[in-house]
Amino acid sequence: MDRFSWSNGLLEINETLVIQQRGIRLYDGDDKAKLDSGVALLSTHRLIWRDVKNHECCIAMPLSQIVFFEEQAAGIGKSAKIIIHLHATPANKETGPYQHSKYSFIKLSFKEHGQIEFHRRLTEEMTQKRWESTPASQPIPTATGSQTGRTRAVGIVGIERKIEEKRKETDKNISEAFEDLSKLMVKAKEMVELSRSIANKIKDKQGNITEDETIRFKSYLLSMGIADPVTRETHGSGTHYHMQLAKQLGDMLQVPLEERGGMMALTEVYCLVNRARGMELLSPEDLVNACKVFESLKLPLSGVMVVQLQSHSEEEMISSALDNVSDKGSLTAEEFAKLLGLSVLLSKERLLLAEKMGHLCTDDSVEGLRFYPNLF
Amino acid sequence: MHRRGVGAGAIAKKKLAEAKYKERGNVLAEDQIVQMSKQLETFKSNLEEFASKHKQEIRKNSQFRVQFQEMCSTIGVDPLASGKGFWSEMLGVGDFYYELGVQIIEVCLALKHRNGGLITLDELHHRVLKGRGKYAQDVSQDDLMRAIKKLKVMGNGFGMIPVGGSYLVQSVPAELNMDHTVVLQLAEKKGYVTVSEIKDSLKWEKERACHVLVNLHQLISGHRGLKKTTTFSINSLTFFF
Numbered sequence: 226m227d228r229f230s231w232s233n234g235l236l237e238i239n240e241t242l243v244i245q246q247r248g249i250r251l252y253d254g255d256d257k258a259k260l261d262s263g264v265a266l267l268s269t270h271r272l273i274w275r276d277v278k279n280h281e282c283c284i285a286m287p288l289s290q291i292v293f294f295e296e297q298a299a300g301i302g303k304s305a306k307i308i309i310h311l312h313a314t315p316a317n318k319e320t321g322p323y324q325h326s327k328y329s330f331i332k333l334s335f336k337e338h339g340q341i342e343f344h345r346r347l348t349e350e351m352t353q354k355r356w357e358s359t360p361a362s363q364p365i366p367t368a369t370g371s372q373t374g375r376t377r378a379v380g381i382v383g384i385e386r387k388i389e390e391k392r393k394e395t396d397k398n399i400s401e402a403f404e405d406l407s408k409l410m411v412k413a414k415e416m417v418e419l420s421r422s423i424a425n426k427i428k429d430k431q432g433n434i435t436e437d438e439t440i441r442f443k444s445y446l447l448s449m450g451i452a453d454p455v456t457r458e459t460h461g462s463g464t465h466y467h468m469q470l471a472k473q474l475g476d477m478l479q480v481p482l483e484e485r486g487g488m489m490a491l492t493e494v495y496c497l498v499n500r501a502r503g504m505e506l507l508s509p510e511d512l513v514n515a516c517k518v519f520e521s522l523k524l525p526l527s528g529v530m531v532v533q534l535q536s537h538s539e540e541e542m543i544s545s546a547l548d549n550v551s552d553k554g555s556l557t558a559e560e561f562a563k564l565l566g567l568s569v570l571l572s573k574e575r576l577l578l579a580e581k582m583g584h585l586c587t588d589d590s591v592e593g594l595r596f597y598p599n600l601f
Numbered sequence: 602m603h604r605r606g607v608g609a610g611a612i613a614k615k616k617l618a619e620a621k622y623k624e625r626g627n628v629l630a631e632d633q634i635v636q637m638s639k640q641l642e643t644f645k646s647n648l649e650e651f652a653s654k655h656k657q658e659i660r661k662n663s664q665f666r667v668q669f670q671e672m673c674s675t676i677g678v679d680p681l682a683s684g685k686g687f688w689s690e691m692l693g694v695g696d697f698y699y700e701l702g703v704q705i706i707e708v709c710l711a712l713k714h715r716n717g718g719l720i721t722l723d724e725l726h727h728r729v730l731k732g733r734g735k736y737a738q739d740v741s742q743d744d745l746m747r748a749i750k751k752l753k754v755m756g757n758g759f760g761m762i763p764v765g766g767s768y769l770v771q772s773v774p775a776e777l778n779m780d781h782t783v784v785l786q787l788a789e790k791k792g793y794v795t796v797s798e799i800k801d802s803l804k805w806e807k808e809r810a811c812h813v814l815v816n817l818h819q820l821i822s823g824h825r826g827l828k829k830t831t832t833f834s835i836n837s838l839t840f841f842f
Contacts, residue, residue: 398655401655405651409648409651410675410676416640419637426633445634448645448685449678449687451678492752499702506684508682508684509702509753510683
């Protein structure tokens, strides 16, 4: 143990940490050293040991000191060990915990296991002898050899350890979260299967399920996010939630609809409503289902879904479109939009609808699509 | 020999058995609904517990969100179906995706005049992140795609077209038809496509091929009135006239 010198635990430039292991007790030869609980760190250049309780107590030894090493298997009540045989102390060695020792070997006792890997890595380093090809700069001579004068061993080794611990902690959190999530999913799956069985019975019209119970059942499906297999057959009776929502929307959208020429695309409505809410937002499906409760949901030509004031009928739209176009002689979608205060998309829809009905015809030129009254 | 199962007596017995079975089925279904209601309560409190421990993971960790979504779809549950669902209410997944939906719609709307309603997933991602600011939660492309999938129910032409190893996000209806999609996918094979290739592979006439390319170009560049150019590109794909 007199081969060790006090160290601040900082890695040098070109020195890399290879492996570290907790729960190491040091032996001076066959005698237990006072240094009985710490972390052993193997780097490309040195063997370092730091006391687990007193981080300032940190010692190091260059790997070049090692002659050879061997494993000692664990026994009853005895941890596995690695015995490291050492060269004689060099003359210029810095002071360390032992001034003198009668032994020329030390032991590392692995109280928390890890000896196999440590041994493997030590073998690698001793074979590669990387310290010879990339000399680390000389360790800065720390203060005196006494226990009190050392610098704290926080440095790179300490930081690396903190990062490692944090990563392990995060990993632990995530794997715990996944475990809990899996258990939750098992329960959710049971509910899915139960709901399927119920839905089948309802479909087969087995027994007297009341309307009330059906509505309750649907709200259960809604809560769990299970697709409702029943609504494909029964129309209109959404859950209470959707009916409430429909009423709210009806109130909320009156003015915006009027401002926008009586029509709004569902995506516009979605943004408007959710921006207003801020929290507890509506899902797209919630919106669609609530709108289904209105009669005024319209599905025009090309798959654009809109919400529309009841005061607007299809005929009205078409005749007003025709009027506007005749008035001006011809209109593009953009011009029409400006005229009515509609979005370009919806004004185009309206014009296309009128075209389909035969009231307008179009000229598709390089300048775009222009609508004319159909005189044919 | 005594033949069984035949005769008026047997038929009557069968009907009786069926009626009894139906009656049992009736009781069972009602019981099941009660049972489900109880299980729901238990599940709700389990979910609450889970949320109190792990809500942060879902917010912070996009990988966790992916896993969560996949687990849900494996068992047949859509956590984003409704804002009133447990998943949404207690885990807050709903608000995360629904708000993302709003942001996506707004970005697409703002750029439509420039790109004709077609935007690459990368650019969408970039702009959404910018709009959210640097203190907002991280949003991955997987998150975007799930939000867009939900937006589809509202119509308005929202969709994703696989192109060049990634996706184009479409936010206008019908202007991108089958012809456009087919040409885009043809271009994906080698990274570029020419008029003659379109003619050869798809057996179209020259006019049709040119028309589609002109359209695509208009859509991408937002320019109207450009009859032909020699090349243009979308994402990483190049189109030659």
